[in-house]
Amino acid sequence: MRNLFYLFCLACLTFSMVSCEEENPIISGKITKIDVLTFPSFDENGDSWDNFQGLPDIYVKFNRGTDFSTGAEDTANRYDDAVSPGTFAFDVDWDLDVLGDTYTLGIYDYDLIDPLDGDDEMGKISFVPDDYTDESSKFNITSGNVSINVTVEWTRGE
């Protein structure tokens, strides 16, 4: 019985050593897909996002840091008159170069008839990729009324 126990320990030890060798640490990532699940149905004043149809025309922004001064913007890739909750999928190609840095995802309402004011910012969430590297290739970030699934390809070091 005791021999069996030692054998078991040896097997465990061998297995953990092997898996350690094979699993190089994650050094960077790339967001390949965003699924917007929920967003606020009304703005901070309780008004509809749009004057006429009411429903927002959502697209996503991404930036390293906490604001969108230099963020990528793709207003053509959007869902007109979106209703929360739902599953609004966006194929993207956004690098997570520094895992310890803060990155921000934002949901915006595209406004063709109000170009001077800019589009309405409906909500945003900041996150640090390091917090999610132990999860699989998909993780969820939620803050207030905003919930987003993030699909990531992690890159491991050599």
Ligand SMILES: [Ca+2]
């Ligand atoms: Ca609007």
Ligand SMILES: [Ca+2]
């Ligand atoms: Ca609309």
Ligand SMILES: [Ca+2]
């Ligand atoms: Ca709009």
